[in-house]
Amino acid sequence: LHTDDVLRAVLDRDTGLRTRAVMSHVFIWEATDILGRLIFVTDASMNIAPDLVTKADILLNAVHLAGMFGIERPRVAILAAVELVNPKMPATVEAGSLAKMCERRQFSPACVIDGPLALDNALSERAAAVKGITSEVAGRADIILVPDIEAGNSLAKSFVYLTKGRMAGVVVGASAPVVLTSRADSAENKLYSMAVAVLMSAFERDLELKIGKVHF
Numbered sequence: 001l002h003t004d005d006v007l008r009a010v011l012d013r014d015t016g017l018r019t020r021a022v023m024s025h026v027f028i029w030e031a032t033d034i035l036g037r038l039i040f041v042t043d044a045s046m047n048i049a050p051d052l053v054t055k056a057d058i059l060l061n062a063v064h065l066a067g068m069f070g071i072e073r074p075r076v077a078i079l080a081a082v083e084l085v086n087p088k089m090p091a092t093v094e095a096g097s098l099a100k101m102c103e104r105r106q107f108s109p110a111c112v113i114d115g116p117l118a119l120d121n122a123l124s125e126r127a128a129a130v131k132g133i134t135s136e137v138a139g140r141a142d143i144i145l146v147p148d149i150e151a152g153n154s155l156a157k158s159f160v161y162l163t164k165g166r167m168a169g170v171v172v173g174a175s176a177p178v179v180l181t182s183r184a185d186s187a188e189n190k191l192y193s194m195a196v197a198v199l200m201s202a203f204e205r206d207l208e209l210k211i212g213k214v215h216f
Contacts, residue, residue, distance in 0.1 A: 003045060003180065010171065010178055017174035022047075022057035024173055025180055026065050027156045028196060030166040035123060040066055040074075040143040041159075044152030045180055046171065052094045055145060056107070059098065061172035062143045063111045065196075068203050076102075077122035077141035078115025079151065083133060085116065091147035092116040098145075111143075112136050119144075119155070160185070168192040170200065177201050 010017050017023075025045035028038055042062045047054060059076060066074040078095035085096040095115030102113035114137035120127035125139030133139075146152035159165045167189055171178035177197035181190050 001183075003182075006178075006180060007046065010174060017176055017178065019173060019175050021173040022054055022061070023171055024058040024061045025169065025171050026062050027152075027159075028065075028069075028168045028170075028192075029156075029159050030192075031159075034163070034165075037142060038069060038071075039123070039141070041152060041156055042143070042145055044146065044149060044156045045169065046149075048149045050148070052097055055094060056098060056101065057173075059111075059113070059143070059145050060107065062145070063107070064203075065170070065172050065200070066142055068199055071142055073110045073112060074142040075137040075140055076111055076113040076115075076143040076145060077117045077137050078113065079119060079122065079144050079146050080116035081118060083116055083118055083121055083131060094147075114138060115145075117141070157182070160189070166192060168196045170196050172200075 024043040024047055027041040027044055031039045040062050043058050047058060050058060063074055078098050080091045080095050082092060085092045087093060099113045099115050114135045117138060121131060121133050121138050122141040122144055128138035146155060159167060169181045170193055171180050177200040179193045179197050181193050
């Protein structure tokens with residue numbers, strides 16, 4: 001089945017798996033041999049060009065999933081091409097906004113967000129140090145929030161085909177776990193995706209995004 005055929009059924013307003021939450025896709029990389037940890041990449045398969053509010057919801061979905069793997073306070077890198085906010089590059093402006101929202105405690109449960117960060121600064125402490133970037137997230141990200149579906153899809157598939165890496169792919173935010181992989185994925189990666197879906201079925205969701213009000 002094509003991805004859009006699967007998602008058409010999942011998103012059907014009458015018979016699908018919609019909830020009040022935004023649905024988004026998360027790839028989980030098994031980067032333990034390279035980086036010593038799992039990496040969660042979102043959204044590479046569902047939301048084409050999410051706006052700021054949608055990115056905040058996508059981020060919360062990934063935080064929820066990371067929590068199932070025992071990551072209680074995940075470090076989230078908001079990906080862009082550069083590390084500085086540039087008004088001519090909307091992805092950097094939205095990254096800076098998400099980082100400030102986290103600083104003002106608008107995300108629950110706890111996570112720590114930094115951005116904009118380029119990929120090297122998000123994953124490599126050495127790269128972050130060379131560029132003089134100091135933060136709790138830089139070089140140690142658990143979650144990578146990509147600016148759009150093109151960036152996310154290319155990033156996820158490069159991990160598979162350039163590093164022979166193993167990964168899983170699932171949809172978060174539906175009323176039931178949804179396995180969503182590429183038709184070209186290996187049987188092993190499809191099996192990992194099903195295992196993640198089984199894990200998801202045992203967890204209840206308790207996430208909140210505070211917008212428009214001041215909370216102390």
